[in-house]
Amino acid sequence: MFRGPRSVASHVLIVLGAVVALVVAVALVTAYVQATRLVEDAAATRVTDVARAIASTDDVREGLASPDPASELRDFIERGRQATQTDFIVVMSPDGIRYTHPNPDLIGQHFLGTIADAQAGGTVIEQYTGTLGPSTRAVVPVLVDNEVKGLVSVGIHQSRVGEQLTRTLPQALLPGLAAAGVATLGAAVVGQRVRRQTLGLNATELRRLHDHHEAVLHAVREGLVITDEKGRVQVVNDEARRLLDLPPDAVGREASDLGLAPDLAALLAGREQHVDVPHASGGRVLLVSSDVVQRQGRAVATLTTLRDRTELEALTGRLNTTQSLADALHAQAHEAANRLHTVVTLIELGRPDDAVAFATDELRASQRHGEAIAAALEDPAVAALVIGKSSQAAERGATLDVDPDAHLPAGLLPSGAVVTILGNLIDNALDAVAGQPGGSEKAVLVDAQASDSVVTLTVADTGP
Missing domain, CATH: 3.30.450.20 (PAS domain)
Known part of the structure; x- marks a missing residue:
């Protein structure tokens, strides 16, 4: 056999x-x-x-x-x-x-x-x-x-x-035989412990398991961290080192000693299951998932995976910005179409003077409103967003104005970031005033202040 x-x-x-x-x-x-x-x-x-x-x-x-x-x-x-x-x-x-x-x-x-x-x-x-x-x-x-x-x-x-000599030998040999028995028992205990720790695998199987472990560890594009029951890092792959900016001697140290945020370090060493929990680390947005590794019903380690969502979040922000600008342009186009229909109708009714007066007044009001916004918000993209949102607010029966003292110089912040943040705030404010009963004031006021390296964006509304 x-x-x-x-x-x-x-x-x-x-x-x-x-x-x-x-x-x-x-x-x-x-x-x-x-x-x-x-x-x-x-x-x-x-x-x-x-x-x-x-x-x-x-x-x-x-x-x-x-x-x-x-x-x-x-x-x-x-x-x-x-x-x-x-x-x-x-x-x-x-x-x-x-x-x-x-x-x-x-x-x-x-x-x-x-x-x-x-x-x-x-x-x-x-x-x-x-x-x-x-x-x-x-x-x-x-x-x-x-x-x-x-x-x-x-x-x-x-x-x-x-x-x-024969009478003396038992006394002389008995300690040796007792030591042999103790040593044999100790060898059996050690052998059983090694069998349990190596899962009964032979050398070839352990070598193959190690090779597969190393290949998988360095091939996966997600960060991987394994901590033991005392919260010490035992396994960490290259991607996890990059995402968390870990030191070379991270293995063997406690997660709390690696310079990570306390909540992230607690998650790495914890004993609870988490799925796609967002964390910010080193300027990156990470989705962190963790689970407990058990052996024979006993928790022996915690396995944590890290996914970098920084680029996806940036693309999502850009998409939101584009959507906001498209909505603003659509609102302006709709408002311009309404004005054009009014002018055409007045002409058809034989009232050209009234048509000219209406068009001139609307143009002047639109120019003044746009110039006021452009003067307060020097970044063209941000100004265009607010102008478009003003038209969108008008369609919804609300007014959107810029605080007379508002001033945001161009170049202090990336245009995309400001458009995303300010667009979300204005949308929330418009949603808040839209629920006001008829006859109630529906107003949204945008303020922007810059001092040294701090930029404060404020959006106030008359909603609940």
């Missing part, structure tokens, strides 16, 4: 398991070596102490000085061996001829082992295979008036040292 590549968590668990096994194996070997050394050192220390104690007794000194050392020492040495629980105690001459031995047949023969240092007054400690098998032994001199009168060797079989 085909099996796909192992997940990242499986690789981590395998590596951790191998490391744990290696560390535990080294620890166990080290513990075994240390335990072996401790047991052997304890055995060496024990036989050395026993040998020195036996060599310092008067019974041994007197026995060595007697005519028959073997007979004198045999019972004493055997009692000492049993009391000290050693395997053999051999008393010998300075030349190494045995006086005592567990095997009586070997008494009188030369001692097998190293005795040179003991003959010189020192101590010999060694592991040696003699007549009784492998043993740990010590050889010390018997000194009388600083003169070596004999030698004493005490030994313990290696089998007994091994038994002691």
Whole structure:
């Protein structure tokens, strides 16, 4: 059966398991070596102490000085061996001829082992295979008036040292085995955590997911910002950096520390859903949408998208301006048509003098009104808008005038912006007075004042 590549968590668990096994194996070997050394050192220390104690007794000194050392020492040495629980105690001459031995047949023969240092007054400690098998032994001199009168060797079989080691090993190895269990449990916990965080994906799948993530992140034309549960920016694409003018180190910082407007920063880090909320940032008009990212029913992040509406808003403003001017021209054309029909009718009725007087009076009134507006509003586009709106107001039974003290020099503000703002204000005012009952005054007054870098546009009406 085909099996796909192992997940990242499986690789981590395998590596951790191998490391744990290696560390535990080294620890166990080290513990075994240390335990072996401790047991052997304890055995060496024990036989050395026993040998020195036996060599310092008067019974041994007197026995060595007697005519028959073997007979004198045999019972004493055997009692000492049993009391000290050693395997053999051999008393010998300075030349190494045995006086005592567990095997009586070997008494009188030369001692097998190293005795040179003991003959010189020192101590010999060694592991040696003699007549009784492998043993740990010590050889010390018997000194009388600083003169070596004999030698004493005490030994313990290696089998007994091994038994002691066997009894000691559990105590030495138990901590290592406990550490192995704890390490194995820790490796399993880490592996499970890695599996949960990587969603059980293998390395190839994670690499593919990362590549797709990077491609999508930088390909979308909308700004994209992702913050974690603490409000820190985790992901931000190039478009979002441009729209919000974010610093290079934005990732990892809290949204409130990025120099954004407080309401926009709160939206980026919030936990509520928003759709196309307008925000102004850096001279741009942005539509901001956000939603909460959940995993297993728990909110883990907030995803926010940003769309630049600056150009669309500018085009909409221009369209509104054009529409306002078209409406004003239509109103003027309609008013001119009415006047022309009146003049033609007067002529047809044989009253040319009245026709001339009517046309002259209307022309003068229109010129005075237009000149007054042009003098107050020096921008031709703004003046044309107000003149057109005056005709539109007249059609609706209202009057539109400019305050005598109004003055707006040309070039202080973009014509399009002033036309859009002032046109909307006048339209609102005309709508307000249009609802007035018959006989009520329906008047709209436009005022414009400029001082230093501040321009104030005011539209007053007699509506409710």
